[in-house]
Amino acid sequence: MTVITGLELSPRKVDYLKFILKKGRTxxxxxxxxxxxxxxxxxxxxxxxxxxSGYLNHVPYKGVDLTQYGGMYAEFLIRRHRIMSLLLSHYGFSSEEACEEVSRFEAYVSKEAVDKICSAMGHPMFGVCGEITHEKCFHGEQRDG
Amino acid sequence: MTVITGLELSPRKVDYLKFILKKGRTxxxxxxxxxxxxxxxxxxxxxxxxxxSGYLNHVPYKGVDLTQYGGMYAEFLIRRHRIMSLLLSHYGFSSEEACEEVSRFEAYVSKEAVDKICSAMGHPMFGVCGEITHEKCFHGEQRDG
DNA sequence: TGATAATTTGGGTGAATACCAAACATTGAT
DNA sequence: ATCAATGTTTGGTATTCACCCAAATTATCA
Structure with a gap:
């Protein structure tokens, strides 16, 4: 059971995984x-x-899709983006402003921090840019892996 | 009148300027x-x-100190750190947790965002790791430079 | 099946951050 | 006042990230 710190991927890789998950296909x-x-x-x-690194299956010349692990990880990435954007929206940011700002720094925000914020916010169901799921959120509180 | 975006410096350079300002001497x-x-x-x-780049005066073998611009910029860096840490402290982070988390991503948070958050928070005077000054804050609201 | 389009590979670049070894400057102790 | 010890800088090298171009490769469709 690999522990996610949230700091595994560079900004560009974060962008790519989020993009691929949103597409929901190869x-x-x-x-x-x-x-x-x-x-x-x-x-x-x-x-x-x-x-x-195990996030994607790549069939050369055909395309990529998420591995099971990559899918799980990408869901965290989306949740992180949405939680952080929602947070900023509480401080006078429009949806667009929040998304744009968060995109700049999200790759450097830990999962621990996201879970804490998510928990303090009462596990909101909707962010400023989509639904927020809490499957692997562990609800901020401690739980066994 | 140079406009600060807050994204001028790399993480390490941010660390250095904050360190030098805190020392308050060569x-x-x-x-x-x-x-x-x-x-x-x-x-x-x-x-x-x-x-x-004009942030420091460097006398070789002697040391560095902040230029006027560097001092002004470093004050923004400290304010950014404190505002963002204070923000996280409102979501269940201890002072130490907040500082540590913010240190990871602060270099990628824009001045515009900091001003907005600062304004929404009512320009707090104290953060979790020191006094917050608002000299160049422009109070989030528009003002001429 | 062959031309066109998509993709990958190989070779480079620049920024950021780091290390080591060697040169150089400062300082303090005799 | 000089020299050894200490601190600092320079030069060279490495890695990671992210990007480009040109050339080779594969896929697709007419």
């Missing part, structure tokens, strides 16, 4: 590279790394 | 390198870069 390299406006070769390499 | 390379547990040569190079 995604092609070009979809990602054009969305993020980078060269396909850059995306290709990053996807390879994510596959090597 | 600081030697070794003080910094030993505090952050890195090689003095690493610190020396980073201090050079900060000097080249």
């Amino acid at each position: 995604v092609k390299t070009t979809e990602i590279s054009s969305s993020f406006k980078v060269d396909p070769s850059t995306t290709s390499k990053t996807l390879n790394e994510l596959a090597a | 600081v030697k390379t070794t003080e910094i390198s030993s505090s952050f547990k890195v090689d003095p040569s690493t610190t020396s190079k980073t201090l050079n870069e900060l000097a080249a």
